[in-house]
Amino acid sequence: MRIHTSGLGTRLAGSALGIGFAIIGVFAMLVSGDAPDAIVGDRSLWLGITFLIAGVSALAMTWLVSDLSNVWCRPPRRFFRSK
Numbered sequence: 406m407r408i409h410t411s412g413l414g415t416r417l418a419g420s421a422l423g424i425g426f427a428i429i430g431v432f433a434m435l436v437s438g439d440a441p442d443a444i445v446g447d448r449s450l451w452l453g454i455t456f457l458i459a460g461v462s463a464l465a466m467t468w469l470v471s472d473l474s475n476v477w478c479r480p481p482r483r484f485f486r487s488k
Contacts, residue, residue: 406469407469407471408468408469409468409469409470409471411471412473415467415473415477416468418477419464419466419473419476419477420463420467420468423459423460423461423462423463423464423467424460424464425459425460425461426430426456426457426460427456427457427464428460428485429453429456429460430452430453430454430455430456430457430459430460431453431457432451432453433449433453433456434449434450434452434453434454434457435451435453437449437450437453438475438482438485457473458462458479470473
């Protein structure tokens with residue numbers, strides 16, 4: 406496996422998204438024990454696990470895929486068209 410560094414802005418934004426998902430996942434898993442109901446605690450636990458999986462996969466895909474156009478949307482070529 407090779408870590409790619411082209412398109413650094415997109416890779417850093419994808420990393421921030423992945424880290425954000427992971428933080429929300431850890432928080433949801435930690436709070437699941439303090440839930441008022443067992444069903445709510447179970448949902449919170451599995452939401453946290455799902456967000457952790459999404460965060461780890463976003464981090465892995467952002468840095469290990471060579472062409473990011475299939476993973477993240479490309480920005481437009483020009484923001485303002487000259488008339």
